Amino acid sequence: MAANFFRTVQGYLRIRVTGYAVERFLNACGYRGILLWGITPLEDACEMNIRIADFRKLKPVMKKTGTRVVILNRIGLPFFFYRYRHRKSFFFGAAACAVLIFLLSGLIWDIDIRGNLTYTDETILEFLASKDIQNGMLKTQIDCERIAKDIRKEYADVIWVSASVQGAKLKIQVKENTDASGMETDLEVKKEEKVPMDLVADRDCVITEIVPRTGMIQVRPGDTVKEGEVLISGLIPVQDDAKEIIGYQYQKADADIRGKAILPYEDVLENTYSRKEYFYEERPHQMRRRQAYYLRVGRFQLAFGNLQKKEENQELHTSEYQICLGKRLKLPIYLGTRTVIPYTAHPETYEKKEIQERLSADFKRYLRELEKKGVEIIENNVKIYTGSKTSAARGELTVLLPVGTLKASQIPEISELPK
Structure with missing residues (x-):
């Protein structure tokens, strides 16, 4: 690979040797140190590559062996520059482009x-x-x-x-x-270790399961709790021999708690809606679709034409393309188009089947979001009600869901301590 590159830079010739003693020609070239490669034997001749400097040494060899040499092709940079020697501006532009790419590649784009x-x-x-x-x-x-x-x-x-x-x-x-629960810095975590934290109910529910890790349990499975009620206390009482509380150990309460709760659900849908009919092509007696281009370089922007929404029933669509050199060299130059597309709003009314499909789709999406949060659906009492102007999916869901949120403990005062 490297040898071919240097040969291309120095330039070489593709020649054809004819005569009755081609073998003597090859032997004579080898004896005189003339490098030949890419040798291809033919019926009555032989083709090969030779360097420019060695080509000038062939005259005595041809005379001695009685062969004839014809140049088939000239390959390499010397012949390329000679062929385009009158186009200096081309080489100057190519060199300037190479220097510019080299300089730009040293920047972050x-x-x-x-x-x-x-x-x-x-x-x-x-x-x-x-x-x-x-x-x-x-x-x-x-x-x-x-x-x-x-x-x-x-x-x-x-x-x-x-x-x-x-x-x-x-x-x-x-x-x-x-x-x-882990969105604190190291300093906040260390500080929080010295402050007791309770695990309190974040909604009204019936406790069904408790798996404690740290803290003191305040409720049992089957208990009905209200929002804000302490489930796991972060205060661990310290007692003396007389079973009197002389202090507290501070902990951050932690447990897996699940409870049974009722979630209300309501989703209201208007029976009428506005359907937009866009005009991508010009039509008689209709507003005209207009388009304009712009060039953005960094924070500076050059717009070709003034394009603004002149009517209410129009939408402005923008698309932008970033210019790249190769796959990784992205320039801070963007070409974009802005298009104002007119439309006509037509009032439409949902059919009963469409209402049911839309409300059902929204309800299924809501159930999927609950499942992502670890909520288990036990009973579904949601129904669809249709009216003259609005329709709604309304009802209640009985679920099993994770319960508990952290809250700073209220430290009681100890009036008397034993001496």
Whole structure:
């Protein structure tokens, strides 16, 4: 591979040797140190490749062996430059383009953020911009370790950050703490260990199951509890020999508790709706569909034409394309189109079957969300009621669901302590 590259840079010839002593020609070239490769024997001739400098040494060999040499092809950069020697502007532009690509490849043109669920890309990009991390900066100014530390410090629920430079892209991968009870910093956790926390009921229900881990149980399965009632106490009493309370041990209550509760459900649907008929093509006596283009470079935008919504029954659709050089070199240059599409609103009325299908679909979606939260449906008493103007799915669900939320304990005062 390397030999072929250097031969192309130096240039070589493809020749054909004819005569009655081609074998003597090859032997003579080998004796004189003339390099030949790519030898292809023919019926009465032989083709091969030879360097330019060695080609000039063939005259005595041809005279001695009685052979004749014909040049078939000229290959390499010297012949390419000679062929286009009068087109200096082409070579100047190619060189300038290569230098420009080399300089641009040393900059960051795209910041790719992956794994963020709680915070949007725009929020993280604004934070990075406040730290002078943005598109167009030099790769040498990127400190991936510092970026990871700053993100972890700014967002408490981000537990892992990885920053790396790939081509002209700054790739940031984050992992958030999806556990609702684990969204504190290390300092807050240490502080919370000294503060007792109770596990209290977050709704009215009947306790069906308790699996305690830490804390003191205050209720038993079968008990009916109200919202806010303590289920697991974070105060562990300390007693003396006389069974008198002399203090408390502070803990953060923790347990798996499930309860039986009734969830009300209501979903109201208007029987009438507005159906939009869009006009993508021009029609007689109808509003005209208009389109305009724009060019955006970073924060600057150049619009070709003024496009605004002039009527109420119009929608503005925008599409944008980012210019890329290859797969990884994304330039901060965007081409976009804005299209104003007119429409006509037609009042329509749902049929009874459509009402049932829409309300049933919404109810099934609601049940799927409950199942994701670990809720088990025991009894379903939801029914669909239709009226002249509105229809509704209304009723109650009897469910088994996780119960309990953390709340700071109320520490009682101990008036007298034994000496």
